[in-house]
Amino acid sequence: MAEPLVRIENLYKVFGSNPESVIPLVEAGQSKDDILAATGHTLGLQNINLEIGKGEIFVVMGLSGSGKSTLIRHFNRLIDPTQGHIFVEGVDVMTLSAKELQEFRRHKMSMVFQRFGLLPHCSVLENVGYGLSIQGLGKDKVREKALHWLDAVGLSGYEDQYPSQLSGGQQQRVGLARALCTDAEILLMDEAFSALDPLIRREMQDQLISLQHKLHKTIIFITHDLDEALRLGDKIAILRDGKLIQVGNPEDILLHPADDYVEAFVHDVNRTKVLTAAHVVSKVQLTLTGRTTAQQALDTIRERHADYACVLDGKSLKGILTLQDAERALNEGAGNIAAYVRNVNCVPDSAELEALLPRLLIQKENQPIGVTNEDGEFTGMVSCSKMAEFVS
């Protein structure tokens, strides 16, 4: 793998009057509570090692007090670590001077805050353009870009309002537009949607996902909500008491929790909401085309003791040919099987199991469901046995 965009190495953070003195205790493996009792220092983060690839949505999940907000503030050095290194594009952020750090923050990273962090005395447009205006860009240029991003988050027409006149969801859209407006490569989102009510939160998640499809930013997202983490994350890191417990993709977390703590978390998650058709697809070995002869088709199906075979048209699924239909085609003396192919329902591989499950249950004649990828290409059929394994 290429050099990750962001790399964190052996990061420690201790809060207190003399943080360095406590590091040996931490390294000796003393617990957070012991250290607090013995020295009065609070252990924020210990031995964090992370690699975040370009274009990834990397979610850091943890409950309150787990140090997740502390961690995200290390990326742009709103908080300085007690020990450790933070590399962004191979540059150790810890070595930057005040001036360089300021430039780094202006161009490399932007941040979205839990309680929005908007400037109450500035209009929505001024807020969105804030990052650019402190860079010293001309007013017209700032305005133009700010209007563009305001439009991208669906808030055109609100540019002259003040933040206090907007609802929570709208305010966070302004926060998002402000973060996007500087064209920074990395987006830090500190519990960005946690202050919003569930409906709006979901809406914002969808918006973030669709923006990400277009923009391919690297997003570091902090949340205490596992559902949100599973929904958004390409990769998820679980943080507890300042320690990383597990890093992996959503399925890893869900299906192979690293310890009891993660297990307990995962327990209540509605898997059908998180897993998609892509997880339950089974690759199909047996494929025919419309030009296959009836005899060939029948032989192939019988050979494999299957009930049906998939018929492809190029890379897309044309339908299926059942055993009975193949026999019928042979009896009726058809040259090829094209006329006997039955249509089947297809779902995109991003379809949630939640939506898929009822369709599977009410299927007549046990008709299978095909799965297609983003480009409409056939990837396989929904496997009932895999489904049963995940849902149970």
Add this chain to the structure above:
Amino acid sequence: MAGDSWLTEFPEMSREGLLGIRKSLDATYRDFSREYGDSIESIFDPLLSFLIWFEKLLLNTPWPLVIIAITALAYFASRSWKLSLGVVVSFLLIGYFGMWEDTMRTLSIITVCTLLSIALGIPVGIMMARSDRVQSGVTPILDIMQTMPAFVYLIPVVMLLGIGRIPGVIAVVIYAIPPVIRLTNLGIRLVDREVLEAATSYGASPTQRLLGVQLPLAMPTIMAGINQTIMMSLAMVVIASMIGVKGLGQPVLKSITNQYFTLGLFNGLAIVALAIIFDRVSQAYAKRTQKHMEGSDHG
């Protein structure tokens, strides 16, 4: 018994010793003021000439023009016809009762004192907000300034600079500056941490943070401080008149010593009228600049 007197009578310093301290302190200060009084006085010359120029401006301008100017100022600050009308009526009454000149003098010294307090107080407040050490150093000084009876610090000021406008201004500023310092400090410290973090995370320099975030957000609190400062400097007018500051305070002082009840009442009321005008106008102005805070109960 000896023990008895030791308990009932506080074992105080000998009279000679006390006298010695007084004498040496007084002598040192007297020498200091004789030595440096003139040069220190010359530092304040620009302030004095500004004070005199401003007083003359108010006194020499025809009274209708002054009323129009003040009313216009009040209107643009508050955008309220009622308030502006109140200003016109109060000044007409003040003039009619023969207090025009004194009022103008008081107005000029109050304006200068307020401007001076703001110019000195806001930077001090900012420094306090930036460093806990400065805050813990300045706070007791502010406490002393607010609680030390004005007469006590009038003595050294008068010894140093004589009587007149400048010692008056210094006395008023010492008395009136603490609120603006305290509330500037408080206002900046109360600025939402996340908003400040947001500014930092977008790469704002310390100056951009101060001018673009901290001061604007602290403004309502700072304005409350300025308002307090104005009120306190008006309250100092009478005491300042004891060291030769002309204005509404002098007739009040005269009425105290001669028991002229009505004279005292009229001049007192004029001070009150000025206070109310200053207060309402500055409050209305502060409120108007905070219009964006409206509707924050939404969503």
